[in-house]
Amino acid sequence: MLRAFDVLESAGRIEARPRSGYYVSAHWAQEPAEPRASRPPVSSTRLDVSELVFEVLEAVRDRQVIPLGSAFPDPTLFPLVRLARHLAASARRMSPWDTVQHLPPGSLELRRQISRRYLRHGARVSPEEIIITSGALEALNLSLQVLTRPGDVVVIESPAFYGCLQAIEVRGLRAVEVPTHPQDGVDLPALDRVLRKHPVRACWLMSSFQNPLGSCLSDVARRELVRLLAAHDVPLIDDDVYGDLYFGRKPPATSKSFDKKGLVLHCGSFSKSLAPGYRIGWVAAGRYAQALQRRKMLSTLATSIPVQGGLASYLDDGGYEKVLKGLRRELMARQTAALAALRRHLPAGYAVARPEGGYFLWVQLAGGVDAIELHWRALARGVSIAPGPIFSARRQFRDCVRLNYGHPSPADFNSGIAVLGDLARTLRQ
Amino acid sequence: MLRAFDVLESAGRIEARPRSGYYVSAHWAQEPAEPRASRPPVSSTRLDVSELVFEVLEAVRDRQVIPLGSAFPDPTLFPLVRLARHLAASARRMSPWDTVQHLPPGSLELRRQISRRYLRHGARVSPEEIIITSGALEALNLSLQVLTRPGDVVVIESPAFYGCLQAIEVRGLRAVEVPTHPQDGVDLPALDRVLRKHPVRACWLMSSFQNPLGSCLSDVARRELVRLLAAHDVPLIDDDVYGDLYFGRKPPATSKSFDKKGLVLHCGSFSKSLAPGYRIGWVAAGRYAQALQRRKMLSTLATSIPVQGGLASYLDDGGYEKVLKGLRRELMARQTAALAALRRHLPAGYAVARPEGGYFLWVQLAGGVDAIELHWRALARGVSIAPGPIFSARRQFRDCVRLNYGHPSPADFNSGIAVLGDLARTLRQ
Numbered sequence: 065m066l067r068a069f070d071v072l073e074s075a076g077r078i079e080a081r082p083r084s085g086y087y088v089s090a091h092w093a094q095e096p097a098e099p100r101a102s103r104p105p106v107s108s109t110r111l112d113v114s115e116l117v118f119e120v121l122e123a124v125r126d127r128q129v130i131p132l133g134s135a136f137p138d139p140t141l142f143p144l145v146r147l148a149r150h151l152a153a154s155a156r157r158m159s160p161w162d163t164v165q166h167l168p169p170g171s172l173e174l175r176r177q178i179s180r181r182y183l184r185h186g187a188r189v190s191p192e193e194i195i196i197t198s199g200a201l202e203a204l205n206l207s208l209q210v211l212t213r214p215g216d217v218v219v220i221e222s223p224a225f226y227g228c229l230q231a232i233e234v235r236g237l238r239a240v241e242v243p244t245h246p247q248d249g250v251d252l253p254a255l256d257r258v259l260r261k262h263p264v265r266a267c268w269l270m271s272s273f274q275n276p277l278g279s280c281l282s283d284v285a286r287r288e289l290v291r292l293l294a295a296h297d298v299p300l301i302d303d304d305v306y307g308d309l310y311f312g313r314k315p316p317a318t319s320k321s322f323d324k325k326g327l328v329l330h331c332g333s334f335s336k337s338l339a340p341g342y343r344i345g346w347v348a349a350g351r352y353a354q355a356l357q358r359r360k361m362l363s364t365l366a367t368s369i370p371v372q373g374g375l376a377s378y379l380d381d382g383g384y385e386k387v388l389k390g391l392r393r394e395l396m397a398r399q400t401a402a403l404a405a406l407r408r409h410l411p412a413g414y415a416v417a418r419p420e421g422g423y424f425l426w427v428q429l430a431g432g433v434d435a436i437e438l439h440w441r442a443l444a445r446g447v448s449i450a451p452g453p454i455f456s457a458r459r460q461f462r463d464c465v466r467l468n469y470g471h472p473s474p475a476d477f478n479s480g481i482a483v484l485g486d487l488a489r490t491l492r493q
Numbered sequence: 494m495l496r497a498f499d500v501l502e503s504a505g506r507i508e509a510r511p512r513s514g515y516y517v518s519a520h521w522a523q524e525p526a527e528p529r530a531s532r533p534p535v536s537s538t539r540l541d542v543s544e545l546v547f548e549v550l551e552a553v554r555d556r557q558v559i560p561l562g563s564a565f566p567d568p569t570l571f572p573l574v575r576l577a578r579h580l581a582a583s584a585r586r587m588s589p590w591d592t593v594q595h596l597p598p599g600s601l602e603l604r605r606q607i608s609r610r611y612l613r614h615g616a617r618v619s620p621e622e623i624i625i626t627s628g629a630l631e632a633l634n635l636s637l638q639v640l641t642r643p644g645d646v647v648v649i650e651s652p653a654f655y656g657c658l659q660a661i662e663v664r665g666l667r668a669v670e671v672p673t674h675p676q677d678g679v680d681l682p683a684l685d686r687v688l689r690k691h692p693v694r695a696c697w698l699m700s701s702f703q704n705p706l707g708s709c710l711s712d713v714a715r716r717e718l719v720r721l722l723a724a725h726d727v728p729l730i731d732d733d734v735y736g737d738l739y740f741g742r743k744p745p746a747t748s749k750s751f752d753k754k755g756l757v758l759h760c761g762s763f764s765k766s767l768a769p770g771y772r773i774g775w776v777a778a779g780r781y782a783q784a785l786q787r788r789k790m791l792s793t794l795a796t797s798i799p800v801q802g803g804l805a806s807y808l809d810d811g812g813y814e815k816v817l818k819g820l821r822r823e824l825m826a827r828q829t830a831a832l833a834a835l836r837r838h839l840p841a842g843y844a845v846a847r848p849e850g851g852y853f854l855w856v857q858l859a860g861g862v863d864a865i866e867l868h869w870r871a872l873a874r875g876v877s878i879a880p881g882p883i884f885s886a887r888r889q890f891r892d893c894v895r896l897n898y899g900h901p902s903p904a905d906f907n908s909g910i911a912v913l914g915d916l917a918r919t920l921r922q
Contacts, residue, residue: 152581163770341592341798369770
């Protein structure tokens with residue numbers, strides 16, 4: 065039954081693209097092709113993906129495994145020693161009253177620093193609407209808690225970050241998936257149709273370097289997204305943890321720039337760009353700031369005070385932009401090497417987009433290779449991948465994989481892909 | 494209507510105690526009296542306390558206010574400088590793989606240290622069943638999430654920690670309150686009746702130095718509690734964040750010592766005893782360990798890695814027992830001073846128990862003083878208190894207050910009580 069459904073879906077996915085004007089991306093219209101935009105059904109679904117996700121994630125922890133399936137960037141790329149110094153200084157300086165004063169919304173100094181960073185992306189965001197959280201995942205969960213009740217309908221991308229699918233499942237929500245293009249992001253006309261048809265309570269997406277696709281909304285599309293949602297009075301949860309990892313000359317705009325009604329809950333983090341493992345995220349919550357702050361106090365009370373102080377001190381001291389520049393350069397170089405490794409080792413006929421930021425490649429394998437089976441076989445040979453179905457409410461994308469080129473070294477990436485190419489040839493139908 | 498209910502309740506509270514054998518605590522049968530055990534109704538309730546709690550808590554943040562209403566101990570009592578050193582060393586040492594390897598359940602080193610500490614309380618708890626959390630509040634929330642679905646019935650104490658009431662409210666659970674004695678803790682025969690009558694999914698209580706009462710279960714009662722719940726196959730969420738702050742010669746036993754079926758989820762924290770603001774807690778989750786670990790990954794992904802490492806390093810280095818000894822001595826001295834301040838300033842006829850640990854006093858004021866009104870008036874004069882109704886699903890305990898003698902200096906505590914005494918005389922009916 066599920067299998068039959070998948071076959072229908074696959075058939076759907078090889079149809080001609082309906083609105084070529086929107087999807088054409090001439091720059092990449094060369095071999096290998098980029099994967100097609102998804103064609104998820106327009107009904108809403110209750111989810112049940114957690115078990116599969118956990119199985120996959122737990123398999124990835126082994127240090128001997130080449131982590132192409134990892135969600136994290138290579139932590140050696142970050143200024144851990146300098147961060148440690150600021151952390152220590154902040155912990156030493158902690159005043160008796162900090163434990164009270166840095167309760168949610170959190171350290172004013174850190175919120176001011178984050179507010180300043182929004183200016184670089186062209187948005188005015190007051191420290192007043194920023195709430196510090198224990199990583200972006202808490203920010204996203206709190207946003208969902210503030211906006212929805214169990215049974216509500218939420219719009220998500222297809223494919224979507226598995227953490228999004230799990231959060232929706234845990235809260236007992238119903239998801240409607242919207243087609244999302246590997247280069248250009250969420251399909252706005254399709255979103256419009258969903259908003260007209262369903263009683264949508266929130267839209268959760270990743271506007272910059274989407275996980276797993278790597279897609280990024282253009283400034284024009286981003287403005288239109290915010291306008292469209294505002295016209296329906298639907299809040300946007302924008303999971304923007306990769307926005308600083310752009311490869312172009314200018315940062316992508318932020319959805320906050322176009323948010324006239326305070327309907328955008330913009331969730332960010334330092335975990336992918338500065339301080340992995342520190343677990344500092346935030347949400348700029350617009351009109352939901354007070355509700356969100358209270359939810360935070362009910363969830364984990366406060367975010368670690370010395371860590372908040374340490375990051376504020378680091379940012380105040382300067383040097384973050386330099387770190388980001390180096391990081392972007394490194395990731396861009398690794399992407400080029402990664403694409404070359406795919407060309408070298410994968411059986412011809414695969415499709416891949418070339419994201420303009422982040423550290424993921426979304427690859428559709430040729431010949432109907434089953435990504436879950438590939439995952440287990442690759443793991444047995446010391447390579448992890450993130451198989452497509454963990455990014456789908458209905459376990460679609462069976463022939464797709466997400467590959468992380470930001471964690472393994474380029475040499476390890478190349479060896480990993482050699483294994484995958486070998487297995488893909490065996491598994492080809 | 495609500496008022497009428499309160500009057501009935503008050504009437505209930507001045508009845509003779511039903512099982513004197515259980516309640517008698519001759520040691521304290523002197524003036525002032527200790528407050529009576531509560532007599533909550535035996536039906537279950539949906540809660541709506543958050544708004545009041547937030548109003549009260551937000552009023553307490555002002556640094557100029559004497560924090561008798563605070564939930565935190567005085568942070569100057571803790572070894573912040575030495576902790577900072579370990580935090581810095583741990584952050585510097587962070588390996589690229591720590592961000593993956595210290596994902597839930599969390600740092601093995603820290604879990605081993607916590608496991609060793611259980612031995613001091615007479616319990617064997619394997620590191621395997623311990624999950625590190627972002628403070629005890631997250632541990633408690635995760636426990637509730639793993640054990641219950643919205644609409645389920647949970648047993649709690651009366652009065653109960655307001656964070657417990659809020660967690661239950663947010664999850665959409667129904668609470669049955671069980672009478673709880675200021676000295677001896679939860680009324681076990683009453684609990685037994687509730688377990689027979691209601692389809693209880695979990696019991697959440699504080700077995701040592703309960704917040705707000707300060708009550709502590711004897712070893713015998715604790716064993717009986719665990720046995721009783723196990724007989725009904727009901728899991729126990731034991732919020733034990735004050736257990737190390739005992740004034741006697743021996744630590745109280747832990748519910749884990751008597752847990753033969755893996756039904757006890759024992760939640761602890763370093764926030765009240767070593768590292769306030771660091772936000773490191775844990776749960777020893779028995780048979781629910783795997784489910785809880787997964788929930789943790791869905792909630793905040795991981796607990797700050799350098800902070801986990803810093804605490805593990807501090808504990809490994811030794812000295813925590815010495816800190817605890819000093820802390821206990823200090824809190825005990827402050828309690829004596831606090832009780833003297835009450836005698837000096839409060840109108841006669843008040844009732845207070847003398848807890849054998851922790852840093853709260855639960856005071857029933859004489860003459861039907863309304864604690865909420867007292868709270869606002871005291872705040873206007875620069876003193877915060879925690880009024881009784883925030884500890885009750887039905888806003889009972891209108892003439893009770895929780896006073897923190899562990900945060901303000903003894904001199905400030907005395908000044909604060911002078912203000913309260915003054916106001917109590919005015920408000921007396």
